[in-house]
Amino acid sequence: MTALIIFTLLMLLMLTGMPVSIALGLTVMTFLFTMTNVPVESVALKLFTGIEKFEIMAIPFFILAGNFLTHGGVAKRMVNFATSMVGHWFGGLGLAGVVACALFAAVSGSSPATVVAIGSILLPAMVRAGFPKEFGAGVIASSGGLGILIPPSIVMVMYAVATNSSIGALFIAGVVPGLLLTVFLGGITWYRARKGNFPRQPKASWTQRLKAFNDSVWGLLLIIVVMGGIYTGIFTPTEAAAMSAVYAFVIAVFVYKDLSLKDIPRVLLNSASMSAMLLYIITNAVLFSFLLTNENIPQSLASWMTEQGMGIIVFLIAVNILLLMAGNFMEPSSIMLIFAPILFPMAIALGIHPVHFGIIMVVNMEIGMITPPVGLNLYVASGITKMGLSALTVAVLPWLFTMLAFLMLITYVPEISLWLPRVMGML
Amino acid sequence: MKWLDHLEEVLISALLAAATIVIFVAVVHRYASGLPLGAFQDFLLSIHLSWAQELCIILFVWMAKFGAAYGVRQGIHVGVDVVVNSLSPDNRRITTIIALCAGAFFTALVAVLGSNLVWHNGMAYAVLSTLGMETAPYYEGPTTPDLEWRTWVVYLAVPLGSALMCFRFLQVLVKYWQTGELPHHDHGHVEGLHDAEPFPVVEQKP
């Protein structure tokens, strides 16, 4: 009953179009004022302490690093490198787009950033090379999703924060599924290109490939700074994020020189406001999950579910449907922060591994980003291609179905996610 | 109000830059002080940076609170606008005004609650004892563990940031009332796209 009131209220507030963060906060306030005797001062306290956690601080750092990379010529060089490697196969620049997205995903923590970085360079080039617009948009909007599955990933940080899981283990768990999805997306791109007889690039010589690699090596090295840094123990994940921001700044300004010092305040301001928005949602989501815990909602849902005798298979289907539906209307961080605290105790009660469950949620978020009406990657792709949302929705369909198949695989084969972290002794 | 806009922007940018530098220096220090450098190692070990994480958190929380206010001005806060956009213009106007009022109300409420928290958490004691008055029902508040700063000073970010945010919501509301325009941050906007040079692919097929 309580749960019903809380969620109805939240839904009503959200439908007015007010920021999700405000809707969360108002729901909590309304409830605390009218139905509990929790002193409301503790709400103000939680508004500070809610994000007072060093792990969360990885988010602003990754955003800052991502902005330096996007504006700093790193993406351009990665696209060149990917094109020189796979551009001569069926799918040509499209296939290069998938690979470039995967490469960029390995240095950036966000999906839309990946779409922007790779798409803004590659999409115009694809159109010029004679690809149908729809094809390019489909490739880039869907491959951009790799941004949150291949580590580092801001959405994974949020899951870790919401469920007290290990960021390091989640990052490592994302590697194999990330590579697998790259193969899946590459496969469907290749297949469709072959069927449509889309243009291919001339095969690059090894000298050209080496040169392209050399040009992009400074960007690629960031993979080693972040992932290597975390796994050799030089940095904690948050420190790795900070170091990657410093590193990205140095290569953008001093090595590639695509960014000048006078651009820095603008990059800082954009990163700060984007980070602040996410941190503000997190704060209010923490408040919301405090309300749920205080009312014992996740626990009673979990025990209700066990009483019903719901098994893992049914539960996971329900979770996927729920998250895909939510993915239509909300953006990933809000979904993660609202649903993870509720679903997590149920998943644990059923014996699902916390890290596996995290990967399932992340893949759902990826799909949500290319489904209308709210799909960040679609918005970005539409910004680049000037295509309408409905045209884009149709354009991404082949990749969307591929991702749904991939989701099923990830959901029911936990070892894809758990194998690598287990081998590395992180579980 | 130009000065306030400017102050807000400079503040949040500076907080982000400062936090990055703090963590960078702390990490470099951790490794440098582990190297066997004789007297220089002793010197490095004598520098105490154990407060770096705490400072980083404080800087970011302040950035988050004031950045959220900046975000209202920029329309960056994401919401579910599907239903609103499908309403008739009149209904949309009413709903939007309700949403903006709710934003102003919530942030005002937080500003009040936050002030109350800060006041009871040590500000009252500090103020009253500075004025040489009776501090009786209030106690001296706690400090942060590492920097040992008064937590009430640190928590000031909540009421101050929220008050500013409330002000921003009211500004947006007035503007919307008058012109029907909302600040809109286009998450799909691609900066610098127009000046993107044609990138050199290996060789373009004709």
Place this chain on the structure above:
Amino acid sequence: ADPIVIKFSHVVAPDTPKGKAADKFKALAEEKTKGAVKVEVYPNSTLYKDKEEMEALQMGAVQMLAPSLAKFGPLGVKEFEVFDLPYIFRGYDDLHKVTQGEVGASLLAKLEPKGVKGLAYWDNGFKVMSAGKPLKAPEDYKGLKMRIQSSKVLEAQMRALGANPQVMPFSETYQALQTGVVDGTENPPSNLFTQKMHEVQKNATVTNHGYLGYAVIANKDFWEKLPEDVRKGLDEAMKESTDFANQIAKEENDKALEAVKASGKTEIYTPTEDETKAMQKALAPVHTEMAERIGKDVIDSVYSATGFDPSK
């Protein structure tokens, strides 16, 4: 009438000594007050996190807590940092002379001006030092990155050994040790074992150099407004659960140390008397260095309660 509800929040798992003792207190309190009181235990930081529980207690948002003694320094009662001083207790006998004697009571009384009523001390245990290499002499610590919890005394202690103290949340420690972000740490054996830190530390030395404990506290106004007979019942329940807490903490630590040995993953070393002397000597300056901060009188009162002679 409806029972009086006491929300008792803590930040550890229900199956730890503190978690079990909290549940024990719940059972005893409800029994002894004949149901006049209902204790709701919230483990694992579900209600309040480490960093906010103290403020929540002061505001009356939660009625009882059992925070680590290190939490009272930031509250403004730095006298509690005396418990962090290295080698100030030679064992549980020394310790209990303080925590169950007048000195302990007078320390708890210092919490009252902060709106906090101190009820009892619950032991966790004495700490062992661990790292990726043997730690026998003070020189072995030189340049090591040692994880500590936020505490000026522990910082000074690690510095006195030439180590580089790294303040880090408990929850991050396992991974930091595993990957090598930090080289070593100090923990009671039970924490070392339950957090699996022994899997990522090659060596541990049973230095027993420092004590880790908790104080059970309540919101002062709430406590004082309780009916006389209820408070009496709760006092009794607290006394019994304190004995229970200390006993299982001791057992748990002994068991954990054996389990670590049996795992073969960490080599456990018990220092010789000379080695302990050398460590004590290296760490003695910490007592003087911290005297101004903690209060010389408090340190002296502990010395005299236990018969500790700092000159030896």
